[in-house]
Amino acid sequence: MADNYLENKFDDYRQKKSAPVSKSGHSLVSLLKKNRSYRGYDPAYKVSAAALEQIVAVNALLPSAKNQQALRFKLVTEDTGADKVLENIKLGGMLPELHLPFPGTEPKAFIIVCATVPESKMLHVDMGIAAQSMLLKAVDMGYNGLIIGAFNAKKIEEAFALPYPPVLILAIGKGNEKIELKEISAEDSHAYWRENGVHYVPKVRWEELIIR
Numbered sequence: 001m002a003d004n005y006l007e008n009k010f011d012d013y014r015q016k017k018s019a020p021v022s023k024s025g026h027s028l029v030s031l032l033k034k035n036r037s038y039r040g041y042d043p044a045y046k047v048s049a050a051a052l053e054q055i056v057a058v059n060a061l062l063p064s065a066k067n068q069q070a071l072r073f074k075l076v077t078e079d080t081g082a083d084k085v086l087e088n089i090k091l092g093g094m095l096p097e098l099h100l101p102f103p104g105t106e107p108k109a110f111i112i113v114c115a116t117v118p119e120s121k122m123l124h125v126d127m128g129i130a131a132q133s134m135l136l137k138a139v140d141m142g143y144n145g146l147i148i149g150a151f152n153a154k155k156i157e158e159a160f161a162l163p164y165p166p167v168l169i170l171a172i173g174k175g176n177e178k179i180e181l182k183e184i185s186a187e188d189s190h191a192y193w194r195e196n197g198v199h200y201v202p203k204v205r206w207e208e209l210i211i212r
């Protein structure tokens with residue numbers, strides 16, 4: 001037991017040294033671990049427009065190809081058209097039999113990402129940086145989220161009379177799913193699955209990601 005105590009203390013020390021904690025109490029790795037894709041949300045939590053604004057504000061801090069900053073954001077809450085987003089998105093495409101989200105757990109706040117320039121490789125990189133940064137901010141604020149690439153762009157553009165084409169949608173809310181990461185080999189299936197109410201997400205172990 002004494003040995004364990006010392007070992008744990010040393011682990012704590014090592015972790016603190018390698019992963020300093022931010023002012024908000026979250027280290028980057030803990031934010032990244034918490035930042036899972038949620039497809040079910042607690043209906044008791046309402047996300048306000050002010051919270052969505054705070055999330056979008058991180059975009060003023062991000063790198064951008066040629067510093068073009070071509071992304072614009074439409075904020076949608078429960079009171080400003082969430083239903084119109086819901087009917088035009090597809091969640092959990094790898095588990096079609098579940099028809100996610102389950103009734104009563106639908107996301108009710110969204111950030112519709114639009115682009116002022118035509119889609120390109122560089123714009124796609126900017127979109128990825130923006131999406132992940134906004135999700136990390138949401139997690140830092142106590143929310144969860146989901147990146148949605150499967151949506152009816154024409155219907156969304158029309159429904160919100162958007163001045164620019166929508167290229168990505170983020171759902172934001174308080175997740176109510178149990179999600180666990182599972183370490184896998186690169187050759188194993190990458191498909192997420194559900195078992196006994198837990199959503200498992202396979203991730204290739206980092207050692208196998210390095211080209212040797």
Ligand SMILES: Cc1cc2nc3c(=O)[nH]c(=O)nc-3n(C[C@H](O)[C@H](O)[C@H](O)COP(=O)(O)O)c2cc1C
Binds near residue numbers: 036146149201
């Ligand atoms: C660019 C992009 C588009 C995505 N589009 C969808 C989508 O349309 N619907 C959905 O349910 N999940 C979508 N996802 C979520 C992925 O399925 C999810 O990231 C993956 O299953 C791994 O889970 P994790 O985010 O918890 O690690 C998208 C993720 C990314 C990065």
